[in-house]
Amino acid sequence: MTVPLLSLRGVSKRFGPVQALSGVDLDFNAGEIHAILGENGAGKSTLMYVLDGVQRPDTGIILMNGSAVAFASPRVARRAGIGMVHQHFTLIEALTVAENLALSLPQPPRWRFDATVTAAQAQALARRIGLELAPPEAPVSGLPVGARQRLEILKALAGAGRVLILDEPTAVLTPQEARHLFAMLRQLRAEGRLVIFITHKLREVKEVADRVTIMRRGGVIGSYAVGAISEREMAEHMVGEVVPAPARVGQRDHERPAALDVSGLSARGARGIDGLRGVSFSVRAGEIFGIAGVDGNGQRELFEVLVGLRRPSCGTVHVGGRPLTAFTPRAALAAGIGHIPPDRHHEGLVLSMTIEENLLLHRGILDRLSWHGLLRRAAARRFAADLARQYAIQSASLDAPARSLSGGNQQRVIVARELAERPAVLVTVNPTRGLDVAAARAVADAVIDVTCQGCAVVLISTDLDEVLDLSASVSVLSRGRLSTPLTTPIDAERLGLLMAGAAESS
């Protein structure tokens, strides 16, 4: 029995109310490609940050070759031979390839910087592992994504890299680039290095990994030899035993007209790759349409198009039979599309403004509560007080900044405001993410109430429980394409497979 190269024993990490990792025990061996598989929020990224020294575990230890180590920072981890390639690259665009490499050396040059030496070292390493490196003197700003990733990998391996951690490396790559990457990973394995590879794509696990560890809700479900587990089994472990509750909103009512009709919608993605590819669906008044899927498969783009932040490259959006002609938030609101954005702090609230002011943060409300451009303060105060009472927003005063509220109360402010305008369509993304149980229930109840009053709701969520609990029909958004809707009773296993991107192979 050989000693594992890297081991975790009882590692836990907590962020506020969220237990990101709970008692993780895990072994990684030299000379293997080890995939970490799990849904968003399963704890994969936190696990890797702990290994890379970005985060320190609350409890538990990390063992390297059998002896305990503690990484105070990524640089310390790098000296121990652990390098990480983040999903979002950490290159400095204005510098050249060689300069970027020099910066990431375990002992960067202190005074005099000789890029030629670094370049020579880098190219020797690149040649050995069969990695095609961009010219050392080329500025990074001009490199395509694949070349940048190769540079990141080289950065992570610079010095005596024994462990390479990749966070969803194929998310930004074309299929050809991904094949190239896998070949490179196999070469690294052949040299006896350990490659840890975070993903939520079952096919990639099958294609490149030797072992797979499946995570769910901060814990390890199990580690398996890839040859001994089927894609179907992996999906089941990943999604867990979802017991689909009978949806709380009734069946599709085919008598009612479609309130929202989306047809052939395509849009460029945030990272320049395809975001949405021919998405069509329609939602009737009084219906919640769930869109499940793993983050990064077009969820963000769909939200942005529907609320007017992104112009689609083709396709149409009709609200109540009328086409949406301008894709601006103002036009979307005017057409009756309300929204609960995915990022409360960034997009839903102005944290430094008061609770009352945040309850007015909507074009329609401001219009209603003003007279020739003057705010009607008494009316605004009454309006805010009514909403605060109706939605049980707990605060010392409406004049307190929104920053002072708990996450649950902040979300209540957004929900109260958006529903006060009685939108014909409500677009909501992960509305209960990160909320305590009471607040999550209050938000869900509010969404159901507004649906019963005739609103058409689009629920985009990466939380399968949330989708299944609320929606009458569910589609899965994967790689920018929307599956045909599954209606209740929903086959959770089939849903899990669709989410893991196995649709094409099954």
Place this chain on the structure above:
Amino acid sequence: MNRLVVRLVPSLAALAGAFMVSAVIVAASGNSPGTAFTALLSGAFGSADSLSEVAVKTCPLLLTGLAIAVSFQAGVWNIGAEGQLLMGALAVATFGVRAVHLPGWLGLGGALVLAAVAGGAWAGIAAQLKLRRNVNEVISTIMLNFIALGLISYLVQGPLMEAGGRYPQTDAIASALWMPRLAPYRIHLGVVIALLAAAGLHVLLYRTVAGYEMRASGLNPDAARLAGIRVHRRLWLALMLSGALAGMAGGIEVSAVTRRLYERFSPGWGFTAIAVGLLGRLSPTGVVIAAFFFGALDAGSNAMQRAAGVSSVLVSIIQATVILFLVAFERGRWLPEPHP
């Protein structure tokens, strides 16, 4: 009102810190801090005449401080109040030597409108660059300051030089354009105009939809945009208003105090204004207080130099130290909300 008091705590603490540092400096230079500060105080508030001087010194700082407040609140970092002020002064000086035959109220009113338009137009260049070409307004407004300075330097030595041709300055403006004073003191109607501007800005920022939208756009442009606010229009409005206020400051100064334009017309009001705006926590009420305080320091400094033999530069040290303390206390908390 309670909230205002709480919001002013860091400002007051910064003042206390600045005076302590200055006291150490005065003592180290072999003078008595007590004597110096007493002289400073009586120089500012000792007589009706000195109070009038405080008001005169406060006026340009108040208007430019308001200019800073409105743009910073909307998240536009207008560092160009100095240039905008100079353009306002230039407009009045140019107009003033030609508008001899206009009735007084029309001439003066027209001059002030011109000053506001000139300042707004100068800021408008930065606004257009920002909205059309995404040029950072900090850079463009700073650069426009230099252009304004150079332009005035050229004009007062060339085309606009006084008829006698002795000094690099313009002719005196027509007396019809002189701002009414409360004789025998130098305090003038411009002070009232500046206070009205502060009241107007308060109403705009806190009582109107446009002001609400400006503040929301400044603190979180993404949330504002998603709420259907046309963020770009609000930034544009804030920068133009800012330029107009700074332009008014320059115009009033020409009309009420100097009566002509010359090189080094401004002792850096547009820059001190940033300190005034920040010290006043970017609120119009706070800016009134801060401008009055800075005005009093300026007015008292000469008396201090005469009576206590302490250089009037000490006042600049106090003003600068206040800002350093304030920035340290606040950790840049008036900046837009950080995005995770």
